Amino acid sequence: MRLKTESSLNSKIITYDNINPLIKKVEYAVRGELAIQAERIKEQLKKEENLGFDAVVNCNIGNPQQLTQRPITFFRQVSSLTEYPELLSPENRSQVEKLFPPDAIEHAQTLLKQIGSVGAYSHSQGIYYIRKNVSKFIEERDGYPSDPNNIFLTQGASSGVQNVLHLIISHPNVGIMIPIPQYPLYSATISLFDANAVHYYLNEENNWALDIDQLNSSLAEGRAKGYEVRALVIINPGNPTGQCLTEQNMREIIEFCHKERIVLLADEVYQANIYQPKEYPFHSFKKVLRSMDSKYDQFELFSFHSISKGMVGECGRRGGYYECTGIDQKVIDQLYKISSVSLCPNVQGQIMVDLMVNPPKPGDPSYELYQKEMDEIYKSLIRRSRKLCDVFNSMENMECNDAQGSMYLFPRIHLPEKAIEAALKDGKQPDEFYCLAMLNATGICVVPGSGFGQKENSWHLRSTFLPPEELFDVICSRLEKFHKEFLKKYR
Amino acid sequence: MRLKTESSLNSKIITYDNINPLIKKVEYAVRGELAIQAERIKEQLKKEENLGFDAVVNCNIGNPQQLTQRPITFFRQVSSLTEYPELLSPENRSQVEKLFPPDAIEHAQTLLKQIGSVGAYSHSQGIYYIRKNVSKFIEERDGYPSDPNNIFLTQGASSGVQNVLHLIISHPNVGIMIPIPQYPLYSATISLFDANAVHYYLNEENNWALDIDQLNSSLAEGRAKGYEVRALVIINPGNPTGQCLTEQNMREIIEFCHKERIVLLADEVYQANIYQPKEYPFHSFKKVLRSMDSKYDQFELFSFHSISKGMVGECGRRGGYYECTGIDQKVIDQLYKISSVSLCPNVQGQIMVDLMVNPPKPGDPSYELYQKEMDEIYKSLIRRSRKLCDVFNSMENMECNDAQGSMYLFPRIHLPEKAIEAALKDGKQPDEFYCLAMLNATGICVVPGSGFGQKENSWHLRSTFLPPEELFDVICSRLEKFHKEFLKKYR
Numbered sequence: 013m014r015l016k017t018e019s020s021l022n023s024k025i026i027t028y029d030n031i032n033p034l035i036k037k038v039e040y041a042v043r044g045e046l047a048i049q050a051e052r053i054k055e056q057l058k059k060e061e062n063l064g065f066d067a068v069v070n071c072n073i074g075n076p077q078q079l080t081q082r083p084i085t086f087f088r089q090v091s092s093l094t095e096y097p098e099l100l101s102p103e104n105r106s107q108v109e110k111l112f113p114p115d116a117i118e119h120a121q122t123l124l125k126q127i128g129s130v131g132a133y134s135h136s137q138g139i140y141y142i143r144k145n146v147s148k149f150i151e152e153r154d155g156y157p158s159d160p161n162n163i164f165l166t167q168g169a170s171s172g173v174q175n176v177l178h179l180i181i182s183h184p185n186v187g188i189m190i191p192i193p194q195y196p197l198y199s200a201t202i203s204l205f206d207a208n209a210v211h212y213y214l215n216e217e218n219n220w221a222l223d224i225d226q227l228n229s230s231l232a233e234g235r236a237k238g239y240e241v242r243a244l245v246i247i248n249p250g251n252p253t254g255q256c257l258t259e260q261n262m263r264e265i266i267e268f269c270h271k272e273r274i275v276l277l278a279d280e281v282y283q284a285n286i287y288q289p290k291e292y293p294f295h296s297f298k299k300v301l302r303s304m305d306s307k308y309d310q311f312e313l314f315s316f317h318s319i320s321k322g323m324v325g326e327c328g329r330r331g332g333y334y335e336c337t338g339i340d341q342k343v344i345d346q347l348y349k350i351s352s353v354s355l356c357p358n359v360q361g362q363i364m365v366d367l368m369v370n371p372p373k374p375g376d377p378s379y380e381l382y383q384k385e386m387d388e389i390y391k392s393l394i395r396r397s398r399k400l401c402d403v404f405n406s407m408e409n410m411e412c413n414d415a416q417g418s419m420y421l422f423p424r425i426h427l428p429e430k431a432i433e434a435a436l437k438d439g440k441q442p443d444e445f446y447c448l449a450m451l452n453a454t455g456i457c458v459v460p461g462s463g464f465g466q467k468e469n470s471w472h473l474r475s476t477f478l479p480p481e482e483l484f485d486v487i488c489s490r491l492e493k494f495h496k497e498f499l500k501k502y503r
Numbered sequence: 504m505r506l507k508t509e510s511s512l513n514s515k516i517i518t519y520d521n522i523n524p525l526i527k528k529v530e531y532a533v534r535g536e537l538a539i540q541a542e543r544i545k546e547q548l549k550k551e552e553n554l555g556f557d558a559v560v561n562c563n564i565g566n567p568q569q570l571t572q573r574p575i576t577f578f579r580q581v582s583s584l585t586e587y588p589e590l591l592s593p594e595n596r597s598q599v600e601k602l603f604p605p606d607a608i609e610h611a612q613t614l615l616k617q618i619g620s621v622g623a624y625s626h627s628q629g630i631y632y633i634r635k636n637v638s639k640f641i642e643e644r645d646g647y648p649s650d651p652n653n654i655f656l657t658q659g660a661s662s663g664v665q666n667v668l669h670l671i672i673s674h675p676n677v678g679i680m681i682p683i684p685q686y687p688l689y690s691a692t693i694s695l696f697d698a699n700a701v702h703y704y705l706n707e708e709n710n711w712a713l714d715i716d717q718l719n720s721s722l723a724e725g726r727a728k729g730y731e732v733r734a735l736v737i738i739n740p741g742n743p744t745g746q747c748l749t750e751q752n753m754r755e756i757i758e759f760c761h762k763e764r765i766v767l768l769a770d771e772v773y774q775a776n777i778y779q780p781k782e783y784p785f786h787s788f789k790k791v792l793r794s795m796d797s798k799y800d801q802f803e804l805f806s807f808h809s810i811s812k813g814m815v816g817e818c819g820r821r822g823g824y825y826e827c828t829g830i831d832q833k834v835i836d837q838l839y840k841i842s843s844v845s846l847c848p849n850v851q852g853q854i855m856v857d858l859m860v861n862p863p864k865p866g867d868p869s870y871e872l873y874q875k876e877m878d879e880i881y882k883s884l885i886r887r888s889r890k891l892c893d894v895f896n897s898m899e900n901m902e903c904n905d906a907q908g909s910m911y912l913f914p915r916i917h918l919p920e921k922a923i924e925a926a927l928k929d930g931k932q933p934d935e936f937y938c939l940a941m942l943n944a945t946g947i948c949v950v951p952g953s954g955f956g957q958k959e960n961s962w963h964l965r966s967t968f969l970p971p972e973e974l975f976d977v978i979c980s981r982l983e984k985f986h987k988e989f990l991k992k993y994r
């Protein structure tokens with residue numbers, strides 16, 4: 013038996029050195045060093061330190077309501093009523109009718125009748141009534157049937173993606189194909205569940221298009237490393253890259269998966285953020301799949317959607333869903349079991365999914381306001397995306413593709429040699445170095461391209477275009493001033 | 504190159520046989536076969552089939568509001584106002600003041616000032632203002648300092664437990680000590696993250712007490728199997744067993760962990776469900792630890808709490824928190840990173856945590872109603888727990904310990920040989936067989952003891968005592984009738 017001294021008993025049992033190594037390996041740049049420095053600056057500003065600017069502008073994360081985007085009135089009216097059902101009682105009715113339109117009252121009553129209380133656990137897969145509405149939404153969007161038994165409501169798309177990847181990753185030699193650049197949820201989840209990311213590169217020169225040749229060579233590389241490549245992740249519209257896939261391209265992707273026996277994960281959370289709808293409309297993979305030859309009838313697809321994006325922008329609520337297409341029932345049963353360990357997705361998130369897929373219809377009392385609010389946000393997003401894109405393109409050593417969709421621009425920066433040297437000396441990636449300098453000089457927080465992956469020796473940043481429109485000119489001129497000075501310093 | 508025929512291309516890629524084996528291994532009885540059969544019966548009742556009863560009574564899960572427990576009025580007033588901040592605008596003020604008390608309006612305004620919008624992502628660890636209120640609550644409860652930087656807000660206690668276990672489980676030979684019987688979240692999470700449950704048995708003969716000898720022999724057994732035993736889970740008050748630990752016992756547990764270099768996970772989600780407060784009060788492990796000798800200053804403890812239980816019962820909202828005591832900052836940083844991959848706990852869940860820890864105070868306009876509602880639920884829970892316990896104890900071949908705490912009774916059933924034979928013939932655990940027969944005969948859904956673990960050849964069931972008090976007599980007499988007939992049939 014070892015003799016234990018008091019000092020050995022007092023050293024920590026759990027230390028950085030002995031925790032789960034998979035967790036240590038995870039990288040998550042969207043909330044990483046830059047975000048932490050931004051918090052520090054906010055504290056300094058609270059203490060009224062003079063930093064040359066008066067607020068941090070968080071362009072590092074797609075969080076519209078943090079940047080004062082107003083929620084959709086009807087949605088919040090309904091959720092407010094479901095929180096406090098006393099408002100629906102006969103004695104309060106006359107007061108409440110002065111504050112809430114009749115269709116909000118009716119929608120809340122319908123939901124409460126189905127749900128009972130928003131404080132009760134629901135079915136682990138989500139409330140059946142809401143899943144039926146999701147299926148109707150999908151049927152109307154695509155023109156093909158959808159079954160509520162194949163829908164899982166989730167706490168944001170992220171938890172759905174994590175459950176599906178956890179299920180598919182059956183041993184440490186599994187490969188999952190992900191785009192580069194990619195949203196780091198994917199690389200983080202793949203690390204966490206001990207699989208291997210197999211990268212395919214999007215083509216920046218062709219507006220971040222997805223070339224099938226790239227899929228083929230990436231798959232060949234993954235297989236050469238001995239990986240069993242089981243799934244392909246497509247983010248459409250792209251994050252951080254903003255491109256929208258063409259129908260033709262999507263057919264090729266489905267053919268590729270079919271031929272190579274790979275399951276498709278379609279991250280379609282930005283499906284409502286489409287800024288050039290004539291040239292680059294959104295097509296769901298489900299629709300494209302169902303429009304193809306019957307030999308694809310058994311094709312296996314998971315499609316993800318969320319209340320966090322679009323014009324809804326209700327990120328803090330954590331709501332979303334995924335649809336299983338062609339997935340074996342026994343596999344769905346296992347997904348259900350995993351969901352049941354977390355008991356259920358939060359009910360207010362589920363209610364917002366219902367509202368997103370089942371909003372006011374023409375003729376309803378709230379329709380006009382709903383439509384006006386959606387339109388205003390939408391048109392403003394288009395204007396802001398173009399303005400910021402133009403500013404990036406007007407800068408020396410910077411080039412930026414249009415946002416066809418999503419909430420982000422991903423400009424490329426050609427950094428001077430001296431800046432790269434200074435960064436490496438500082439132990440930082442060159443684009444991280446640039447973004448930190450930007451944050452410290454302007455209060456504008458973006459994410460370095462290295463957090464998403466990029467071709468070697470190319471440097472980028474991801475910025476949302478979500479700050480309020482009235483601040484846009486100030487933000488853009490601050491960016492321009494910083495960029496000039498940065499180039500001057502390191503030229 | 505393999506030649507692929509169309510039929511091989513059309514077989515499923517993901518099947519039960521090739522998914523993650525850890526997921527397949529997970530068992531989760533609370534939402535298992537019984538719960539699924541209960542759903543089937545509900546569908547039959549909707550079709551007005553005559554089953555001899557008119558509703559399913561879900562005693563299988565601690566879901567108070569599903570069983571018509573009313574939410575706390577003040578809490579819902581505040582959450583309703585935060586959903587629709589327009590209600591707080593000057594033009595609506597006079598209407599709103601007729602519907603909401605001034606302290607609810609003020610609380611909502613304070614929260615919104617801190618949060619911005621409930622639709623925005625918050626800090627991944629939870630809103631700092633709310634974490635400060637959690638720390639104050641802990642300080643007032645225990646009389647010892649608490650630091651908001653060591654608090655993580657979570658989506659229910661479950662997600663906190665999962666993150667902490669995921670972190671601690673660093674290799675497949677890790678052992679985690681859990682009670683038998685236990686809440687299956689623990690066994691499920693341990694399976695999922697590929698560690699090993701090391702069982703210690705609670706002493707049914709002594710009101711489910713925890714004997715330190717049991718911990719020692721269980722640890723020795725775990726180590727003999729080659730496990731690195733890293734953590735001990737204590738559920739206090741017990742689930743499913745309802746016991747409350749004495750302070751003396753808790754000190755011994757802390758000494759045991761200290762000596763054996765094991766981290767303590769204290770599941771204290773039932774801390775407000777204390778039914779014999781004089782004889783069996785609740786003590787938090789944090790308080791007991793801090794009252795001990797300074798040699799325990801570095802002791803490592805995670806303590807979990809939730810909005811789902813107590814008199815709050817807001818399960819569907821998914822809110823909770825955990826406090827890290829004595830945990831290394833670098834380890835906390837890794838927990839933060841893991842939380843950030845899921846972005847943030849849902850904000851309405853966080854708001855309910857705030858309300859739970861920061862309710863109306865004496866003198867506030869809402870205090871009296873708040874106190875009355877809490878008291879009524881509390882007293883009714885005591886009455887219902889005693890009534891159901893008495894009924895179980897009055898039944899032949901059944902014995903049941905008092906509920907000192909939590910929401911459950913866990914009676915032991917001495918099943919006749921013939922029933923055990925019939926069960927095994929049917930491929931079922933004997934207690935599962937009994938519970939299924941009960942469900943089919945009465946509509947009352949409970950969970951078999953085998954879902955929680957029990958001593959070999961002893962059989963139990965777990966039942967909540969949450970059905971509405973006015974239904975209690977009917978439920979009890981249905982139970983008695985079923986039990987008599989079951990015994991008669993299999994005697």
